[in-house]
Amino acid sequence: MDTATHVVMGIAIGGLATLDPVVSETSVNANSVLVAAIIGSQIPDIDTFLKLRNNAVYLRNHRGITHSIPAVLLWPLVVTAFVSIIFPEANVLHLWIWSFIAVFLHVFVDIFNAYGTQALRPFSAKWVALGVINTFDPIIFGLHVIGILLWLFGANPGLTFLLMYIVIVLYYILRFIMQRAVKSAVLKSIPNADEIIISPTMRLHQWRIAVITKDYFYVGRAFKRSITIFDKFQRIPVPKSPLIEAAKKDKNLSAFLSFSPVYRWEIGEFPGYYEVRFIDLRYRSHGHYPFVAIVQLNHNMEIIASYTGWIFSEDKLRKKLSILTD
Structure with a gap:
């Protein structure tokens, strides 16, 4: 997801954490967990700084090792250690628990983008990209903003964000159903497709499509179940010259x-x-x-x-x- 969405997710996780009796017990615990959740929801993207070197390094490494299994285990320790310096009286165990949740959710939701992550490293270097949620999804971002505003106006943050995340889970399920419907429509239009790459856009019902067949590449868009092919290229193997x-x-x-x-x-x-x-x-x-x-x-x-x-x-x-x- 984009940086703005990860920020509001961190705030939401901090609000959700108030359902934890230990967190809500003292203001120190609540404030420290909120800070940790915001940092934890951002820290896997620290590799964005690689773009300052060059695009090649950034492409090879962004959402790579910083989103791997070892990193998901390491980042909460780093966040907990840092926040404990600012809030020495905070409960360390629960600080770590909610730091871990924030880091894990960051990596988890990135899997659903078309870009994906190498979340299975070190067991596999394969990019895991499910392609059902756009990098910036206005519905997901909007729900978070609404939840934060309700919190500011006095709503119970734990219950507010719990309900919000239930709605978001249902939205994810809907997106999978929609993606499957698009794939089915593509197969009707191009029945000899060897591979279909479907990428979401910011628009709810619109998807980018790239189709690989034995002899051609097809590029198009889908609106609901309607498929439009814009370009068709002959599939010519890259020569070994x-x-x-x-x-x-x-x-x-x-x-x-x-x-x-x-x-x-x-x-x-x-x-x-x-x-x-x-x-x-x-x-x-x-x-x-x-x-x-x-x-x-x-x-x-x-x-x-x-x-x-x-x-x-x-x-x-x-x-x-x-x-x-x-």
Whole structure:
């Protein structure tokens, strides 16, 4: 989920914790748990700072080890130790319990996004991405905001957020039902589909679709059970040429390939250099595919510039690559 949603989730968990008799016993316990829940709901995303290095490092590591099983066990200890310094009289055991709940829920809800997490590490490096909830879901965020406002106006926080989370669980179940209905509709339109990638959007009934068959890639959208295919690309295997093999050694392209499950490729030849481009097919927006990896190589197969990330215009991409070669 996005940062704002994780913040309101932390506040909600802090409110829910008041159902714990030990937490509600003293203001110190209640305040310390609230602080711990807010920090715990954010700390797995500390790897966001990797973006300051470059996009390749960020793609390879974001929601990786910081969302793994060892991290879920470690973060609550870190949070508890830190908050105990601020609130030395707080009950350490219950501080740890609610820190753990906050951290666990952060990682758990991220699994339901299209981006996913490596939550099964160290047992598996596979990305777990169920693709039923958008990174920012206005309904989930809105319910949290309503719950927080009710708390500010005097409602019982424990009961308020307990009811809210029951509603959210039902909403998740509804999203799974909706996703299954979309998949069924896609199979009726493209019965020979080998793989169907369905990604949620901020709109309740609208989904992005990328379909892989033996010979083609299909890209479209679903509105309820109505399927619209926008693009159809021939599925051509990536050649094992010296140019491609040289390009794959680039950190940006390597990170892209480790992250993207469905893409097409292009090779262009320009005065003095070749350009290898890989295009993720999951994020079509207004006729454009913004998530790409580009590698430019000279005629000696040496990398002269590369980039991976979100680009919404060809002019911006050219400017970025020209800066990298300067």
